[in-house]
Amino acid sequence: xxxxxxxxxxxxxxxxxxxxxxxxxxxxxxxxxxxxxxxxxxxxxxxxxxxxxxxxxxxxxxxxxxxxxxxxxxxxxxxxxxxxxxxxxxxxxxxxxxxxxxxxxxxxxxxxxxxxxxxxxxxxxxxxxxxxxxxxxxxxxxxxxxxxxxxxxxxxxxxxxxxxxx
Numbered sequence: 253x254x255x256x257x258x259x260x261x262x263x264x265x266x267x268x269x270x271x272x273x274x275x276x277x278x279x280x281x282x283x284x285x286x287x288x289x290x291x292x293x294x295x296x297x298x299x300x301x302x303x304x305x306x307x308x309x310x311x312x313x314x315x316x317x318x319x320x321x322x323x324x325x326x327x328x329x330x331x332x333x334x335x336x337x338x339x340x341x342x343x344x345x346x347x348x349x350x351x352x353x354x355x356x357x358x359x360x361x362x363x364x365x366x367x368x369x370x371x372x373x374x375x376x377x378x379x380x381x382x383x384x385x386x387x388x389x390x391x392x393x394x395x396x397x398x399x400x401x402x403x404x405x406x407x408x409x410x411x412x413x414x415x416x417x418x
Contacts, residue, residue: 253326254317255414256342258333259354260381264399264406268354269330271403272410276326283331286312300380303335310341321348334384336392343393352410353388354399 255278257269266282273280284292287309291301313331320327333339333351343349388394395413399406410416 253416254320254346254349255328255410256317256333256349256351257328257330257354257410258339258351258394259356259399260332260334260385263354263356264403265330265332265354267403268352268399268406268410269328271407273328275407275411276328276416279320279325279327281316281327281329283309283313283316283329286316300384306338310338314342314346317342317346317349321346332381334381335386336388339388339392339394350414351388351394352414353394353396354406355387355396356399 255269255272257265257272259265266284269282270280272278287295291305291309294301294305313329317327317329331342333342333353339351339353343351388396395410397406397409397413401409
């Protein structure tokens, strides 16, 4: 199984994804590491990514997931998956994949980004994330979860809701 922990920048997807993978004893990948250098340079310069920038990155994430699935290796990956078309692409034909989309309020998210150091994604791009955000709807195969508690509480809730065993 592959679990994608998704959400806007600062929603906690990497923190929760790493903690979930550790709890389950699975591999973890942060999809930020799969961005082409041009995307990282753009974001570091405060320039929002376009759909054209994101599609090669989404394909790289899909390839990473397909490699894990083919090898029978369970894993967790953190990625933004802001739009339905992105989520559809990542889940299409991957019955072994589940997505958990973390939500957090704008003010809390902004505070998290301001407190974060050493990441290429600046707080100034937060408005572009919210502008691009299409929250998952009921017709999607996505679990939407407010990230309000401690990481341990959120991980326990994901494990419970997905009926996983740690």
